[in-house]
Amino acid sequence: MKRSSSNRKIQVFINFRGEELRCSFVSHLVDAFKRHGINFFIDKDEQKGKDLKHLFARIKQSRMALTIFSKRYAESSWCLDELARIKKRADKCKLRVVPIFFKVKAESVRYQKAEFGRNFWRLAKTSSGEQIKKWKEALESVSDKVGLTLGDKRYLTHHP
Numbered sequence: 001m002k003r004s005s006s007n008r009k010i011q012v013f014i015n016f017r018g019e020e021l022r023c024s025f026v027s028h029l030v031d032a033f034k035r036h037g038i039n040f041f042i043d044k045d046e047q048k049g050k051d052l053k054h055l056f057a058r059i060k061q062s063r064m065a066l067t068i069f070s071k072r073y074a075e076s077s078w079c080l081d082e083l084a085r086i087k088k089r090a091d092k093c094k095l096r097v098v099p100i101f102f103k104v105k106a107e108s109v110r111y112q113k114a115e116f117g118r119n120f121w122r123l124a125k126t127s128s129g130e131q132i133k134k135w136k137e138a139l140e141s142v143s144d145k146v147g148l149t150l151g152d153k154r155y156l157t158h159h160p
Contacts, residue, residue: 013062074120087138099147
């Protein structure tokens with residue numbers, strides 16, 4: 001668990017696939033947040049399979065969520081459960097969400113296509129119908145927001 005300050009309200013909750021992005025894009029983002037005094041939360045030291053209640057509490061404390069979609073994001077039920085909670089709070093206007101598409105197309109996320117989709121459906125085979133429904137709704141909703149697309153060579157603003 002990492003926060004820039006334990007006494008202040010969390011400004012940004014960062015939702016991402018740790019194995020894929022922790023030591024690359026997210027580490028640079030965290031450094032920039034620290035330099036600019038932005039209070040944030042990432043689930044750096046959480047144990048896989050542990051109860052998500054403490055992460056849901058961090059989402060509730062946050063004013064904004066950055067959801068960083070990547071090719072391997074949908075391999076993780078943890079990421080998708082966080083995303084469903086983020087969507088629920090955003091629907092109540094209690095959280096602003098900015099999607100970042102890191103080397104993945106927004107359409108691949110929204111419609112579960114390409115490598116992103118293959119990873120999603122592989123996980124879905126071991127999940128309940130209700131879980132899959134919540135995840136799909138969250139993927140479709142969040143990926144349809146104005147966000148940022150980060151590719152290999154250029155950065156684009158994503159407008160649905």
